[in-house]
Amino acid sequence: MSATDTARSERTDRIVGVVQRQGAFAVLVTVVVFALAVFPDFRSLDNAGTILVAAAPPMLIALGMTFVILTGGIDLSVGSLYVLGGVLAAWASRYGLVAAVLVPLAVCATIGLVNGLLIAYTRMAPFIVTLAALLGARGLMRALSDEGSTTYVVQSDAFGTLGTGSLLGLGYQVWLAVVLVLIGMLVLARTGFGQSVYAIGGSEDASALMGVGVRRTKVWVYVLSGLLAGLAGAINAAKLGSGVTVLGAGMELDAIAAVVIGGTLLTGGAGSIAGTVAGVLLLGVIQNMINQVGDLNSNWQQVISGVFLAVVVVVQTVLDRLRRAS
Amino acid sequence: MTTSTLSARRTDVRSWLPEYGVYLAVGLLVLYNVFFTPYFLTLSNLRIQLIQVAPIVIVALGMALVIGTEGIDLSVGSVMALAAALIPLYLGYGVVAAIGVSLAAGIAVGLINGVLVARVGLQPIVATLAVFVGGRGLAVVISDGQLKDIRNPELLYLGSGDLLGIPVLVWIAAVLVAIVAFVLRRTVFGRRLLAVGGNRRATELAGLPVKRVLITVYVVCAVLASIAGLLSVARIQSSDASAVGLLIELSAITAVVVGGTPLTGGKVRILGTVAGALLMQLVIATMIKHDLGPSTAEMAQAVIILVAVYVARERKTR
Numbered sequence: 001m002s003a004t005d006t007a008r009s010e011r012t013d014r015i016v017g018v019v020q021r022q023g024a025f026a027v028l029v030t031v032v033v034f035a036l037a038v039f040p041d042f043r044s045l046d047n048a049g050t051i052l053v054a055a056a057p058p059m060l061i062a063l064g065m066t067f068v069i070l071t072g073g074i075d076l077s078v079g080s081l082y083v084l085g086g087v088l089a090a091w092a093s094r095y096g097l098v099a100a101v102l103v104p105l106a107v108c109a110t111i112g113l114v115n116g117l118l119i120a121y122t123r124m125a126p127f128i129v130t131l132a133a134l135l136g137a138r139g140l141m142r143a144l145s146d147e148g149s150t151t152y153v154v155q156s157d158a159f160g161t162l163g164t165g166s167l168l169g170l171g172y173q174v175w176l177a178v179v180l181v182l183i184g185m186l187v188l189a190r191t192g193f194g195q196s197v198y199a200i201g202g203s204e205d206a207s208a209l210m211g212v213g214v215r216r217t218k219v220w221v222y223v224l225s226g227l228l229a230g231l232a233g234a235i236n237a238a239k240l241g242s243g244v245t246v247l248g249a250g251m252e253l254d255a256i257a258a259v260v261i262g263g264t265l266l267t268g269g270a271g272s273i274a275g276t277v278a279g280v281l282l283l284g285v286i287q288n289m290i291n292q293v294g295d296l297n298s299n300w301q302q303v304i305s306g307v308f309l310a311v312v313v314v315v316q317t318v319l320d321r322l323r324r325a326s
Numbered sequence: 327m328t329t330s331t332l333s334a335r336r337t338d339v340r341s342w343l344p345e346y347g348v349y350l351a352v353g354l355l356v357l358y359n360v361f362f363t364p365y366f367l368t369l370s371n372l373r374i375q376l377i378q379v380a381p382i383v384i385v386a387l388g389m390a391l392v393i394g395t396e397g398i399d400l401s402v403g404s405v406m407a408l409a410a411a412l413i414p415l416y417l418g419y420g421v422v423a424a425i426g427v428s429l430a431a432g433i434a435v436g437l438i439n440g441v442l443v444a445r446v447g448l449q450p451i452v453a454t455l456a457v458f459v460g461g462r463g464l465a466v467v468i469s470d471g472q473l474k475d476i477r478n479p480e481l482l483y484l485g486s487g488d489l490l491g492i493p494v495l496v497w498i499a500a501v502l503v504a505i506v507a508f509v510l511r512r513t514v515f516g517r518r519l520l521a522v523g524g525n526r527r528a529t530e531l532a533g534l535p536v537k538r539v540l541i542t543v544y545v546v547c548a549v550l551a552s553i554a555g556l557l558s559v560a561r562i563q564s565s566d567a568s569a570v571g572l573l574i575e576l577s578a579i580t581a582v583v584v585g586g587t588p589l590t591g592g593k594v595r596i597l598g599t600v601a602g603a604l605l606m607q608l609v610i611a612t613m614i615k616h617d618l619g620p621s622t623a624e625m626a627q628a629v630i631i632l633v634a635v636y637v638a639r640e641r642k643t644r
Contacts, residue, residue, distance in 0.1 A: 074451070118632070125589050127398070128635050131576060132628040139624030147619040253400070256451075257459055266449050299466040306460015313452050314442070321447070
C-alpha cells in the first residue's frame with residue numbers, strides 16, 4: 001500500500017468514525033432545524049420545555065440501557081419496572097416524599113439485582129432472564145393494583161412538586177436527567193467501572209483474563225438499569241399525580257431503539273451516552289413535530305421512528321464495513 | 327444399588343428433564359386441573375383453551391425456526407396488526423383477495439427482515455425492532471385507527487367454525503405444526519436451517535446458500551404471523567390494528583424457549599414449542615379458575631421461564 005493510499009484510508013477511517021459517533025447528533029440537528037423552519041409552534045421556549053420534560057423518563061431508562069448494552073447485554077424488564085416504579089411511588093406517597101422515592105428505587109433495584117445475579121452467575125442469556133423479569137415485574141404491579149383496577153393517587157404534595165415544579169424555567173425532571181446523564185458520562189469515561197463496562201462488551205473472555213471483575217460489573221449494570229427505570233417511573237407518577245397501570249408500556253424497546261440510534265452497538269463494547277441523549281431527543285422531537293401537525297395521525301410517529309431506526313442502523317453497519325475494509 | 331447405576335440414573339434425569347420436562351409440566355398441570363378444577367374437562371372449556379392458544383402456536387412455529395438460526399423476530403406482533411388492518415380494506419374484493427393481500431404483507435415484511443439480517447448483516451433483534459416500532463403504527467394509520475367489524479361468512483368460518491367437531495382454527499394450527507415439523511426434519515431446507523444456526527461460518531464455507539436460507543426463514547416466520555393475524559381477526563370478528571397481536575412476540579419467544587429450543591440456535595423443538603405454548607396457556611387458565619388474577623399467572627410464568635432455561639443450561643454445560 002502506498003503512502004497516499006494509507007493517508008486516504010486513514011482519512012476515511014476518521015470520517016467514518018466521526019459519522020458513526022456523531023451521526024445521531026447530526027440527524028438531530030437537521031431535524032430540529034427543519035422543525036424550526038416548518039412549524040411556527042415549534043419555535044417557542046415552552047415547546048422546548050415540553051419536549052425535554054417528556055424526554056426525561058425515557059432518557060433515564062435509556063441511560064441505564066446504554067450501560068447494559070455496552071456490556072453486550074440487554075434489559076427487557078425496564079418497561080415493566082417503569083410502570084411498577086410509578087405504581088409503587090404513588091402508593092408509597094401516602095408515607096411522604098422520602099418513601100415515595102425510596103420504595104420504587106429499592107424494589108426496582110432489587111429486581112435489577114436478581115437479573116444481574118442470574119445473568120452473571122448462571123450464564124443464562126440476558127434476553128431470557130430479563131424477559132422473565134418483565135413478566136414478573138408486571139405481575140407484581142398488577143397484584144399491587146388489584147389486577148390493574150386500582151389507581152393510586154399521589155398524596156404527597158412535596159413528591160408531586162418533584163414532577164411539576166421547575167427551576168430556571170426547566171422542570172425538575174429535566175435537571176434530574178441532566179445531572180444523572182453527566183454523572184453517567186463521568187462514570188463511563190473516568191472510572192474503573194466504566195472501563196470494565198467497555199472491556200466486557202469488547203471481549204468478555206479477554207476481560208476476565210485481564211482481571212476485570214466481569215461478574216461484579218455485570219451485576220451492577222443491571223442494578224443500575226433497574227434503579228433508573230424505577231426512578232423514571234417515580235418521576236412520571238409525580239408528574240401525572242398517580243401511578244398509571246397502563247400495560248405493555250413498551251418502553252424497553254423504545255429505549256433500545258434510542259440507544260441503537262445513538263450509535264451504541266448491540267454487540268457491546270462501543271458507544272456513548274452522548275449518542276443515547278441524541279437518540280432519545282431525536283425520537284422526542286419527531287413525536288413533537290407530529291403533534292404539531294394537528295391533522296396527522298399520531299401513529300405516524302411510530303412509522304417515522306421505525307424508518308429512522310432502520311436507516312440509522314443500516315448506515316452504521318455499512319460504515320462499519322467500510323472502515324473494516326479500509 | 328451400585329454407584330455406577332446411581333450416577334447413570336442421575337445422568338438420565340439430567341438429559342431427560344430438559345428434553346421432556348415441558349411435556350411433564352403440561353401433563354401435571356392437566357392432571358391437577360382434572361381433579362381440582364371444576365368444569366375443566368368440559369368440551370367447551372377445552373375448546374376455549376385450544377382456540378386461545380392456536381394463534382400463539384402459529385406465531386411460535388415461525389419464531390422457533392428463526393431462533394433455530396440463532397435469530398429472533400420482534401416484528402411478529404406488528405405483522406399480525408398489518409394483516410389485520412389490510413383485511414377489511416380488501417374484503418370487498420372477496421375473502422381470497424383479502425387473505426392474499428395480508429399474506430403478501432407478511433412476505434414483504436419477512437423479506438425486509440431477512441435482507442437486513444442476511445445481506446446487510448444487522449443483528450436480528452435490531453433488524454426486526456425497526457418493523458416492530460414502525461409496523462404497528464403503519465397498521466393503525468392504514469386502518470385509520472378504527473375498529474372494523476368483520477361480517478364475511480367465509481372468513482368468520484375460519485375463526486369460529488367447526489370441522490368434524492373441532493374448531494377450524496385448531497385444525498389450521500395443527501396442520502401448520504405438522505408441515506413445519508416435516509419441513510424441519512425431512513427436507514434439505516430443514517437441515518440447512520439447523521446448519522446455519524449451529525455454525526453459520528462453517529455452513530458458508532461448506533458452500534450452502536446461507537443468505538437464502540436466512541431470508542426464507544424470516545419470510546416463513548412473517549407469513550405465519552400474518553396467518554395468525556387474519557385468524558385472530560376472524561375469531562374476534564373485528565379488526566383492531568392497535569390491539570391484534572400485542573405483546574405476542576414475548577409469548578411466542580416464551581413458548582419456544584420453555585419448549586426447549588436454545589436461543590443459541592442449531593436446534594429446534596417444534597412439539598416442545600407447542601407444549602410450551604400450552605403450558606403458558608394452562609398456567610393462566612388454572613390461575614383464573616382458582617380466582618388468582620393474571621398477576622399471579624405472570625409471576626408463575628416468569629418462574630417457569632427461568633426454571634426451563636436453567637434446566638436446559640445444566641445439560642449444555644455438562
